[in-house]
Amino acid sequence: MEVDFSNIKTIAFDADDTLWVNETYFRETEEKFAELLEGYETKNKIDQELFKMEMKNLKLYGYGVKGFMLSMIESALDLSNNNIGQEKLLAIIDLGKTMIAHSVELLDGVEEVLAKLQSQYRLIVLTKGDLLDQERKLAKSGLSKYFHHVEVLSDKKEENYKNLLDHLEIQTNEFLMVGNSLKSDVIPIINIGAKAIHIPFHTTWAHEMVSNEEEQNNGHLKLSGIREILKYLN
Structure with a gap:
């Protein structure tokens, strides 16, 4: 699917099962x-x-x-x-x-991609979960140096994203979300007018699953691995 990323200035990465195994x-x-x-x-x-x-x-x-x-x-x-x-x-x-x-196991290609994108885009971690646990995992991962900002949300719904983008003064049409969950990282992002890249993980929590119709009727880019991002953004 053709998606135009030419306006993108800020890229947010989900953490669990996007940057590392969870x-x-x-x-x-x-x-x-x-x-x-x-x-x-x-x-x-x-x-x-x-x-x-x-x-x-x-x-x-x-x-x-x-x-x-x-x-x-x-x-x-x-x-x-x-x-x-x-x-x-x-x-x-x-x-x-x-x-x-548990030790933090980075997914293949993550650090390579972040290192290449860091100089061209404002990179942020945008995840949900327990604040202390996510801070611990980020520190153990060694990835903190690549990110301008880290945000741990209580949930990832349209309102959560809108409030955060307003707070960080990020224009919706300049924002890209990268994550493994259609429900949390893609659908709400598309619904607010931003861009999204879906990189599925081999295991998905039942709570994060969506219908086939929801999966197919979205203007997002689906990739098989994080390295493929560089074809579109580097």
Whole structure:
């Protein structure tokens, strides 16, 4: 698809699963959580109930590992009728701590692309999740030097984007968002009149999935990897 990027002055990059691996660790932790609770329910039921609990708690806890950990604990109590032992509850807490302490694995080509774009564009990190956790990951990634600004949003809806662009004095037609989520990084951006590039990650959280119609009826550019950006912007 032909998309004109000639007006672009600011490029925002999503963080999780755009700059570094994230969703993979959530899926691995869900597997371990199901193993801890296998005496109470089937894996499929455990997965379903955990997701329902995450959705129920999203407005309260927001996105990120800490909210996920609390949802796991609450789900474990519900699924076990409050009979789960202290040892397993502590094991669930350890699963969350392991995720928080995990090393940061950059996706292939990320640093190469940022290094080449840095001198030509204003680069920012625009992500959602837990502030402390995202700051930690950015520091561990070694990518801070490439960005003019870092913003961690509570959510990525049209209003969130509009307010941020106004605050940073960025013109909508000069703004490009790059991310792995159609729901969070592409659709709301297109709807406010800015540009978006979609780089899918091999694993997508169910909450971030969209219909085929929503995926196809958008004026965005879809790439298979971040290096392809340089064909259009460098």
